[in-house]
Amino acid sequence: MAFLEKFMDMDRRWVYLLSWIFVLAPLLYPLGLPIPINQESIGWYNYIENIPAGSTVIFAPMYGTSGIPELFPMTVATMRHLWSRPIKVIVVTFWTEGALVFNILLGQVDPTSYGKVYGTDWIHLGYIPGSETAMASFARDITGTVSADFLRGQPTTSYPIMANIRTAPDIDLIISIETGTPGYTEWLRQWQAPYAVPMIVGLIGVSVPGIAPYIQSGQVSAYLPGLTSSAEYENLIHRPGLAVAGVDAVSMSHLMVVILVVLGNIAYFASRSSKGGKK
Amino acid sequence: MSNLLRRIEIPIFITIIFTLIQVIPYYVYIQPLDDAAAYIQRWILICLALATFVGVLSLLLTHGKNLQKRSKGWYFSAIVVVFTIVMSIVGLPLAEVGLGAANPIYLFLYNNMLQPLSGTMYAIIAFFIAAAAFRAFRARNVEASIVLLAGILMVCSNAPIFTVTWPPFKDIGTWIFAVPNMATNRAITIGAALGLVALAVRTLMGIERGYLRGGGAEQ
Numbered sequence: 462m463a464f465l466e467k468f469m470d471m472d473r474r475w476v477y478l479l480s481w482i483f484v485l486a487p488l489l490y491p492l493g494l495p496i497p498i499n500q501e502s503i504g505w506y507n508y509i510e511n512i513p514a515g516s517t518v519i520f521a522p523m524y525g526t527s528g529i530p531e532l533f534p535m536t537v538a539t540m541r542h543l544w545s546r547p548i549k550v551i552v553v554t555f556w557t558e559g560a561l562v563f564n565i566l567l568g569q570v571d572p573t574s575y576g577k578v579y580g581t582d583w584i585h586l587g588y589i590p591g592s593e594t595a596m597a598s599f600a601r602d603i604t605g606t607v608s609a610d611f612l613r614g615q616p617t618t619s620y621p622i623m624a625n626i627r628t629a630p631d632i633d634l635i636i637s638i639e640t641g642t643p644g645y646t647e648w649l650r651q652w653q654a655p656y657a658v659p660m661i662v663g664l665i666g667v668s669v670p671g672i673a674p675y676i677q678s679g680q681v682s683a684y685l686p687g688l689t690s691s692a693e694y695e696n697l698i699h700r701p702g703l704a705v706a707g708v709d710a711v712s713m714s715h716l717m718v719v720i721l722v723v724l725g726n727i728a729y730f731a732s733r734s735s736k737g738g739k740k
Numbered sequence: 741m742s743n744l745l746r747r748i749e750i751p752i753f754i755t756i757i758f759t760l761i762q763v764i765p766y767y768v769y770i771q772p773l774d775d776a777a778a779y780i781q782r783w784i785l786i787c788l789a790l791a792t793f794v795g796v797l798s799l800l801l802t803h804g805k806n807l808q809k810r811s812k813g814w815y816f817s818a819i820v821v822v823f824t825i826v827m828s829i830v831g832l833p834l835a836e837v838g839l840g841a842a843n844p845i846y847l848f849l850y851n852n853m854l855q856p857l858s859g860t861m862y863a864i865i866a867f868f869i870a871a872a873a874f875r876a877f878r879a880r881n882v883e884a885s886i887v888l889l890a891g892i893l894m895v896c897s898n899a900p901i902f903t904v905t906w907p908p909f910k911d912i913g914t915w916i917f918a919v920p921n922m923a924t925n926r927a928i929t930i931g932a933a934l935g936l937v938a939l940a941v942r943t944l945m946g947i948e949r950g951y952l953r954g955g956g957a958e959q
Contacts (some may be wrong), residue, residue: 717900
């Protein structure tokens with residue numbers, strides 16, 4: 462019983478060490494566990510696959526460097542998928558570091574390899590300060606709110622892609638990859654509800670419970686939750702990448718938590734019964 | 741004259757006017773009002789952009805004082821001051837002189853320092869969550885047992901190692917997400933929205949004065 466009590470009161474640093482081992486080991490020695498494809502990633506894939514040709518899509522990386530480990534794989538996979546289709550993409554962000562995160566992507570994925578021309582097929586408008594107010598202003602007057610693009614600093618109206626883009630109704634879809642505020646609730650308030658612009662959202666695991674009412678109401682048309690779904694999506698587009706590489710670590714860390722919780726409860730009940738039911 | 745300018749009704753009146761200019765076009769399309777709302781939104785954006793510089797100044801003042809007084813942990817303040825100044829200068833949007841987001845120093849600091857440090861800070865949460873789950877997830881009573889069971893099932897539904905071993909884990913996780921989670925989140929969302937409506941109405945009627953200096957009490 463002394464052992465069980467010791468186990469229950471285990472120093473948290475042992476848990477840290479175990480976490481470290483369970484995450485690091487599969488990254489160094491991949492287990493190659495199968496990744497079943499689930500409804501969320503299929504929904505995301507199908508939505509992008511079925512965007513009508515010629516549509517104009519807003520792609521918003523709404524996160525900073527801290528969100529990169531979990532969200533960057535789905536950002537890369539989604540952009541690969543978008544660029545492989547005859548769709549126009551306007552990249553814009555309302556997060557200070559969002560534009561720089563997208564620049565990292567540009568260092569890894571070359572749009573010209575998909576035959577995409579800057580200014581004609583896609584444009585990078587960069588970061589707009591002002592959070593929800595900026596989103597509202599952007600919806601009312603897109604080229605008025607962002608007078609120059611981020612990559613070249615040229616007037617936005619000088620690019621062919623912006624020729625017929627003035628207000629929110631000119632946009633066919635919003636794709637927001639995000640960690641928090643501003644995020645999907647602000648998009649819903651300023652774009653989806655007043656202008657009926659459809660939106661799909663990729664988000665970190667901890668934000669997932671909050672989006673449930675909007676999925677059920679149909680205001681958010683599809684969502685991609687966390688790294689595991691990113692790995693599924695990478696497999697769906699046949700471009701396994703960072704998420705597939707990291708999903709073994711997700712599995713092992715989750716396994717460790719379950720084992721620890723189960724053992725902790727066994728120890729708790731054993732120690733309680735040894736004390737005659739007293740806590 | 742100065743007494744007239746100090747009257748509490750003036751800021752309340754300004755708040756009411758500017759709020760209505762933003763709110764009415766959301767529900768009813770009236771061209772002049774819509775244009776006014778868009779115009780005012782651009783004012784706000786300009787103010788917010790300028791506020792960024794105030795933020796930098798405030799940061800430098802706070803940490804500059806720490807540095808001057810050699811307060812506890814002053815060397816951390818020194819790091820903040822040095823990197824704030826360096827990043828601010830090399831990140832200025834003056835591409836003609838080689839500054840801005842494409843500047844090599846800026847990119848080096850961003851890619852090799854900020855990015856790994858931020859990622860590490862975020863990743864550290866995993867250690868805390870694991871330790872907290874081990875200590876807190878105990879079936880001490882019925883309520884704790886329900887939380888424990890739901891938590892474990894959600895963990896199992898999110899990791900391929902479990903869903904491959906026993907596929908119904910995913911269905912159970914989906915049900916928890918789509919039924920009890922959705923219902924509670926909807927209740928919270930609607931409750932918070934009603935609270936916000938009440939706050940907005942109180943503000944518009946001049947009853948809620950917490951946003952004014954001293955809550956308007958000294959007027």
